Amino acid sequence: MAAYVIAYDVGTTGIKTCLIEVSGTIKLIASATEHYELHVLENGGVEQDPEDWWHAMSVTTKRVLERSGLPASSIQGISFCAQMQGLVLVDRHGVPVRRAMSYMDHRARLELKEGIANGIQIAGANVFKLLxxxxxxGAVASSVKDPVWKYKWVERNEPAIFSKVYKWLDVKEYLICQCTGEFVMTQDSAFAALLYDTRKGKECFSESVCTMYGVDMTHLPRIVRSTDMVGRLTANAAAYLHLQEGTPVFGGGGDVSLxxxxxxxxxxxSTHIYSGTSGWVSTVVSxxxxxxxxxxxxxxxxxxxTYNYFAELETAGKCLEWVKDHLALDEINIYLEKKHVSEAYESPYESLYDYMMDAIKNVPAGSNGVIFTPWLHGNRSPFEDANARGMFFNIGLDTGKTEMIHAVLEGICYHLRWHLEAQEKKVNTSRVIRFVGGGALAPLTCQILSDILGREVETVENPHNVGAVGAAIVxxxxxxxxxxxxxxxxxIQASARYMPNMANKAVHxxxxxxxxxxxxxxxxDFLLLNAGR
Known part of the structure; x- marks a missing residue:
């Protein structure tokens, strides 16, 4: 018998809600997307309004039910896949005391320096605290973007707001709280807070680590597993989401996990590479x-x-979005003003991205020597530097925008190769790479990645929905x-395969x-230009 789950993929710039049938296969029945604002502040802050996520859940749930024709009573559970390392501070009623701080927020430089980047250091962290x-x-909070330093930033800079905090939640945990009234955090989110004791038989927030960082343990919620039913939809939540009261709500997981x-x-x-707003290379280890x-x-x-040995690129698909908005559109004349879109140019392409991919398909490997660095909002791995930025290198008089756009795709893939090589210093990665995310929708990107890595690359059906599929599975x-x-x-089987062109690899x-x-x-020079921004 078929069973139906609604899975919410809560991303950086929007939520994708998928109604999924689970039987002998995983089948997408209907999906809907709603975007919301990302507030980028001059001081390095990056914030979102949690109410925007909740509203987007409501809007998209209604749409998928309408598109599927299924009644709310047929939905047997809901689950989540979400961006991680956000900081959502709420009061005892589950109401946020301030806007959520995104994983991209990097304003807590002073808190990082005082908290761990002092004294005798290894890899930028105090050696005693690091060990x-x-x-x-099994990890260390040595990045300015780690949530514990955001927490400390609020404590220092907004004491009146901090005094109202009841619990510290991550993105999906806030939404779970809205659904059920329960304050919980899944194990992967607890780990991402870098306060979680992973030693066998302990598996809880560490009092010792919390004391070291100055975290009030009463602010930390109950820990649950991704597969746990953490509660049921309350009457108010069910009415808001157009679902049935009492529908089981599961913990789900972060995007890195699911x-x-x-x-x-x-x-x-098993190694997979993801290219969405952000990007990463992840290999499953035991x-x-x-x-x-x-x-x-x-x-x-x-x-x-199992664990995911994980290296992150802060801006992957976000770079392509930047290119579309600021570089491509005026040259290839899709429209001159964003409010006047020409249908003639759009057809037969499903999206402006498809048109852009077609426009650059004949640019040779290596983009005629033009190189792009995809660090539009700093970088985390294999080097941590919030001041790093993107650049086009080696532009000549004969360089056109098509080569520059092509170089952006290659630059993202070069950085992912850097991740893969860094991982191989510690683990064996798989020879065949699963490539997923919105980036995997474009055959051109898939082939470029295969050429740059020199490996076979596989994609799956609906690669941009794999987060929701993972949530449905748990x-x-x-x-x-x-x-x-x-x-x-x-x-979940491969739907397409790409073999490397070794002549192109030599150029790459x-x-x-x-x-x-x-x-x-x-x-x-990055430090000189961007320190303090």
Whole structure:
């Protein structure tokens, strides 16, 4: 018998709500997307209004029910896949005391410096605190974007607001609270807070680490598993979401945990690459490990007993969005003013991105020597630098915008190759790479990635919906429809394959050497231009 789950994929700039059928296969029945604002502040702050997420849930739930023709009573559970390392501080009624601080927020430089970047250091962290944190949590809060420093920033800079805090939640945990009235945090979110004791038999927030960082443990919620039913829809929430009161609500997981599940990359040694607003390389491992020098750590996964060895690129698809908005549109004449879109140029393309991909398809590998660095909002791995920025390098008189756009795709893929090579210093990555996210919708990007990596690249059906698929799978396990998360491997098969063109790879090998040198050669200038911004 078919069973139906609604999965909410809560991203940086919008929510995608998917109604998914789970039977012998995973089938997308209907989906809907609603965008919301990302507030980028001059002081490095990046915030969102949690009410925007909740409103977007309501709007999209109504749409998917209407599009599917299914009654609310047919929905047997809801689950979440969400952006991670946000900070949502709420009062005892679950009402935010301020706007949420995004994972991209990097204003807590002073808090980071005072909290861990002092004294005798290794990889930018106090050696004693680093060793203690690694021993207990398997990671260390050494990035300015880690949520504990956002928490400390609010405590220092907004004491009146901080005094109202009842609980510290992440993005999906706020939405779970709205649905059920429960204050919880899934294990992967607790780990991402970098306060979670991962040692076998403990698995809880560490009092010792919280004391070291000055975190009030009463602010931390109850920890649950991704597959746990954490509550049921209240009457008010059900009415707002157009669903049935009492519908089971599952913990779900962060995007880092569940996108791999939705990609079918669930067994140790499986590597997937994601390109959405952000991007990453993640390899499933069976033990915790960390490379502090490259800012790579094994993150607690939704699949019990496994971890995701994870390296992140802050802006991946966001770079392509920037190109579309600021570089491409005026040249290829899709429209001269954003309010006047020409249908003639849009057809037969499904989106402006499709048109842009077609416009650059004949640019040769290496973009005639033009190189782009995708650090539009700083970078986290394999180097941590909030001051790093994007650049076009080696532009000549004969360089056109098509080459520059093509170089952006290559620059994103070069950085992902850098991640893959950094991971291989510690683990064996898979020879065949699962590639997912919105970036995997474009065959051109898939082929460029294969050429740059020199590896076979696979994509899956609806690669931009894999987060929601992962959320549906953990709900299906929680409901007893699936035996274990590992079943995702059999349910999710490759739909397309790309083999590397080795002649193109030779060109990319040359450009990749230059790409890596660009950060080292410009690090001081990034600091000079961007420190304090």
């Amino acid at each position: 203690k944190s690694l021993a207990i949590t 996108i791999g599940v939705g990609a079918g990359a669930v067994e140790p040694g 033990r915790q490990l960390v490379d502090a020098s490259a800012m790579i750590a094994a993150i607690v996964g939704a699949n019990a007993g 709900a299906a396990v929680g409901l007893g429809w699936l035996g274990k998360v590992d079943d995702a491997k059999q349910l 090998d040359r450009n990749f050497k230059v790409f890596k040198a660009l950060y080292k050669n410009n690090k001081k």
